[in-house]
Amino acid sequence: AQTVTQSQPEMSVQEAETVTLSCTYDTSENNYYLFWYKQPPSRQMILVIRQEAYKQQNATENRFSVNFQKAAKSFSLKISDSQLGDTAMYFCAFCTSGTYKYIFGTGTRLKVLA
Amino acid sequence: SAVISQKPSRDICQRGTSLTIQCQVDSQVTMMFWYRQQPGQSLTLIATANQGSEATYESGFVIDKFPISRPNLTFSTLTVSNMSPEDSSIYLCSVAGGAGNEKLFFGSGTQLSVL
Numbered sequence: 001a002q003t004v005t006q007s008q009p010e011m012s013v014q015e016a017e018t019v020t021l022s023c024t025y026d027t028s029e030n031n032y033y034l035f036w037y038k039q040p041p042s043r044q045m046i047l048v049i050r051q052e053a054y055k056q057q058n059a060t061e062n063r064f065s066v067n068f069q070k071a072a073k074s075f076s077l078k079i080s081d082s083q084l085g086d087t088a089m090y091f092c093a094f095c096t097s098g099t100y101k102y103i104f105g106t107g108t109r110l111k112v113l114a
Numbered sequence: 115s116a117v118i119s120q121k122p123s124r125d126i127c128q129r130g131t132s133l134t135i136q137c138q139v140d141s142q143v144t145m146m147f148w149y150r151q152q153p154g155q156s157l158t159l160i161a162t163a164n165q166g167s168e169a170t171y172e173s174g175f176v177i178d179k180f181p182i183s184r185p186n187l188t189f190s191t192l193t194v195s196n197m198s199p200e201d202s203s204i205y206l207c208s209v210a211g212g213a214g215n216e217k218l219f220f221g222s223g224t225q226l227s228v229l
Contacts, residue, residue, distance in 0.1 A: 033216045043204055045157075045220035091156060095216045100145055102218060104156040 002027045004094050006105035013082045014113050020067075021077045021108045023092030031097035034068065034075045039107075040088040048090070051075065053097075082112045116141050116209050120221035127197055127228050134193045135224045137207030142187035145210040147218065148180070152203045160205075163190050197228045 003026045013019035025034070036048040051059045051068050058066050063083075067076045079086055092105040117140040127133050137146065148160040160180055161169045169182040183191045194201050204223045211217030 035217075043206075043223040043225065045206065045208070045218075045223075047217060047219070050217065097216065100147070100162070100210050100216060100218065101159060102157070104158075106156045 002029070002094050002096070002103045004092055004103050004105040006092055006108050008108045009106070010109045010111070012111045012113055013079075015082055015084060017082055018078060018080045019082055019110065021079075021090050021092075021110065023075045023077070023105055025073050025075065025092070025094050025103075027073070027094065027096070029096050033095045033097065034066075035093040035095070035102075036064070036066070036075075036077045037091045037093060037104075038086075038088045039091065040085075045091075049077065079110075084112050084114060086110065087112045115211065116143060116219045118207060118209060118219060118221035120207050120224055122224055123222065124225035125227070127226065129198055129228060131197055132193055132195045133197065133226060134191050135205055135207070137190045137192070137221055139188045139209055143209040144187070146184065146190045147208045147210075148182065148190075148192045149206040149208060149220075150203045151206060151223070157206065160192070194226065197226075199228045202226055202228045 005024045032053045034051045038046045038048050049061045049064050063080045065078045089107045091107045094103045119138045121136045146163045149157045151157045159172050160175045161171045163169045163182045163184040165184045165187050181193045206223045207221040208218045
């Protein structure tokens with residue numbers, strides 16, 4: 001069975017600084033996707049970034065980038081130039097290709113400080 | 115991306131009653147999903163709802179407790195039946211983003227409190 005582990009329940013970062021959120025996963029699958037979702041107080045789950053397991057190149061989306069280490073089964077999220085609007089719960093998620101069945105981690109609550 | 119409207123946004127219900135949550139999508143989608151997020155917890159998949167077929171429930175969730183309807187390609191409902199305080203959660207509707215990318219798009223959720 002697949003598992004997703006986020007070992008940092010809470011983190012804080014100063015505005016404009018960089019922060020890295022950790023995520024590890026376990027699977028025997030070879031074809032899968034990894035995601036980071038953001039959930040602000042509005043409860044809306046917002047896709048931040050997505051990584052295909054077959055791609056070696058790390059995904060980037062503006063200020064958000066990932067460090068994908070397939071052999072280590074690690075998938076961390078780096079937020080550069082943190083903004084107050086980045087304050088939210090961040091969930092790491094895994095999905096076997098072709099299934100749409102997501103396994104979510106327990107989340108990291110990130111607070112950006114002014 | 116799809117725009118997903120979910121109603122109600124929040125509700126407070128009495129023990130033993132039922133609540134039906136509606137999910138409306140602005141485009142036709144094949145696969146819709148219902149998730150539960152218990153207080154301070156992660157998201158857990160309740161069931162997959164495809165139009166024209168019975169919903170497929172995950173382990174630990176049963177149709178009698180969480181009946182789902184999917185009458186067309188833009189709409190679904192989830193009913194939480196015979197509620198108890200343990201059902202207090204956020205319930206989220208989501209839709210598949212399209213073949214080959216496994217993206218999920220979510221509604222804004224229904225915050226349910228059971229007294």
